[in-house]
Amino acid sequence: MAQLKISNLSKTYPNGVKALDNVSLEINNGMFGLLGPNGAGKSSLMRTLASLQEADSGSAFLNELDILNNPKELRRTLGYLPQEFGVYPRITAAQLLDHMAILKGVTNSKERKELVKYLLNKVNLYKQRDKSVKSFSGGMKQRVGIAQALIGDPQLIIVDEPTAGLDPGERNRFHNLLAEVGEEVIVILSTHIVDDVQELCTDMAIMNLGRIVYNGSPLTVLDDLVGLVWQKQIERGELEQYEANFRVISDKMVAGKPQIHVLSESNPGEGFVSVQPNLEDVFFAKIGVSETVVS
Template sequence: MNLLIDGLTKTYDNGVKALNGVSLTIEPGLFGLLGPNGAGKSSLMRTIATLQLPDQGRIVMQDVNGQDIDVLTQPDELRKILGYLPQDFGVYPRIDAVTLLDHLAVLKGIHNGKERKEVVETLLQRVNLWEARKKNLSGYSGGMRQRFGIAQALLGNPKLIIVDEPTAGLDPAERNRFLNLLAGLGQEAIVILSTHIVEDVQELCAQMAIINKGTVLLSGHPLDAVQMVQGVIWKKSVAPGDLDLMHRMYAVINDRMVAGQPMVYVYATSQPAPGFVRVEAGLEEVYFTEITDAENRYHAQRTVPIPAL
């Protein structure tokens, strides 16, 4: 079972090109889709989830038994095996979890009352909401709502599960609980995790891609990606007034405050200057290297030469 995405393009009516020839092959397990806000992640998720059509390209759910589903021409067939948790998951706040999940199970096609009761109870226990099952969703924390969102996404035993920015806004404890839940789901299905949080992908996923401005910059195994930048990332603590100079002189991929002092991270094949220390690279360094390089190329393409007088 694989999900094949081939040459997807999508331009909205306002002229924004959200997807630019996206091609990916996603195998069972957790697949991390990384990118900044506005990179095209949600557009890709909505297209896979049959909520919008692309301008070009195709999506095929390849079944090991030869029962392939063309997602764009057979959306109803995909919806039978799809679980989807969008970035903004709305709930009816004055309804308890059992009642709402039962209602959603009916909409999913589970009409037998006994079967539906068993499914609802099993899912609420699985996402650790059984003790709060009679509580109105208005009283749920952010993490509890996200876990309820996963419960509704699991109705019908889906083979493809899409979660869009699921840990944004969660506290560390809730985030860990939610990530552990996702890790378990990856044992049974294709789970696509769309996020801008690098740690989520590094901790969970054996497959990943980085996307920006609708273009796939890199795809593969996170460890292979990290190996590509091992030994070529350097850091140095600098004075606040020197940040602009650092950006002009070096290939800075990131800068951030560390203990109240700016720290710059630079891509270089050898020590850029005295005081720079080589960094043990991780997925975060891969991410910033790819995004920075893509942004530089994008701005270079948009630069209009000044004609000679």
């Protein structure tokens, strides 16, 4: 069983942005969700763990392997699907995976051919093996991305914003594939899409402004908010007034009018009804806390 232990990671870019601020996490086998808004530091953490950039301080160990000081050793046991998965022009899915297998040290051509066939079947793209990856839909490209990340039997797989831009059908297929992969290894799913974490992950962290503001089970954090979330539909022009008087953690349009969720220990007043909290409520509640602390 693999374990990733991250301790006090910090990273400040030359422009002064503190992307990682004393980040510590322990992650075991299975799907781990890293949730946060754009700019929270998720990609900086993923790039550091993938040995694509150095940290200023801190440590990270995959079992006994010091991954920050042994990047070559890490890459032998790492699968990585970046946010922007670029492909060579006119290369087919089979050719791409064959090339990636060579780069990962699979030098025996017969072994490589069997591996490519296995991976294409696993991601349900064998029939499209001779088609240009450039012509694939977003979901198909992401499945090729997962296939290349599986080369070399990795212990750690990092996927960065994998469902952004996918239609609902492609997203569901990708979710099923990730869930299957996550049964045997550590899969870190970095995303700003709350539903991705709620549907896939048994453990999670919420990140904002370079810090971890929550780490634990999605179910546990939902239990913590039971009885504290109140909902009301308001008029368009009233939102600013409610934000001034209540702790509004989210608002969205429902039937043409804003529907707000307020965090309060007691009923905020007329028209509010108590609702079961969802992970989106947790997300905005925790992000709001961290912004208040930092400012």
